[in-house]
Amino acid sequence: MTNSGDFIPDEQIEEFLMEAIEGDGATYGIKNLTQLLKDEHDLQINHKKVARLCKELGILLPQRQGNPKYPKRLVRNRIITAPNQLWQLDIKYGNIVGSRRFFFVACAIDVFDRSIVGYYRGPRCTAKDITGMLNEAIIRRQLQVIDDSNGRHCIVVRTDNGPQFISNLFGEFCEKNNVFHERIPPRSPNYNAYIESFFSILERDLFRRYEFTYFEEAYYEIDEFMEFYNHRRYHGALEECHP
Known part of the structure; x- marks a missing residue:
């Protein structure tokens, strides 16, 4: 508290x-x-x-001996020219009014087209939940697991240092699917500015407008909002990407 x-x-x-x-x-x-x-x-x-x-x-x-099998890779500046080059991923939580119960929303946003390529919502949020969501997003966007002998990757995924993202399960998933996982420095949310901006919109346009009294109500509204955001909401910033 x-x-x-x-x-x-x-x-x-x-x-x-x-x-x-x-x-x-x-x-x-x-x-x-x-x-x-x-x-x-x-x-x-x-x-x-x-x-x-x-x-x-x-x-x-x-x-505290680190995880030598899946070493930490810090972010670097990237020039994004097309979809599916860089996804930013993070987790947000909401609450059920009048209780100490929480629900979680994990989202991956494509930095180029600003679409939510995948999301998960549930009463808990584990590495298994997130890797399942990412796997579905990779399949949905028809990305191939590229042979990395030339240093190429299926996708770059950027996260913070949350426990789900430094887990062995998440590392194994990235290795298996040739996902390049990079982590932002502590207290540097600007490196994940696109997903942070989306969560600000989610907070303003959904979480502050509704008081959720049970989980199913929250999940229904989240699903409706994701559909609206990806398919009907006007995205002014995209004018720069699609003149």
């Missing part, structure tokens, strides 16, 4: 922790990570819960 009384799902706190250990909190123990969550994210949280989440994530100090 925040100091203003808003409930925050554990998944969001886990993302805060992953960002912390990727950045200034790389050498922090439980005590300092707890204080960081209080100071930087305005949370009311105790060290016992932080210790539990760190244990679940496998990021207690003696275990």
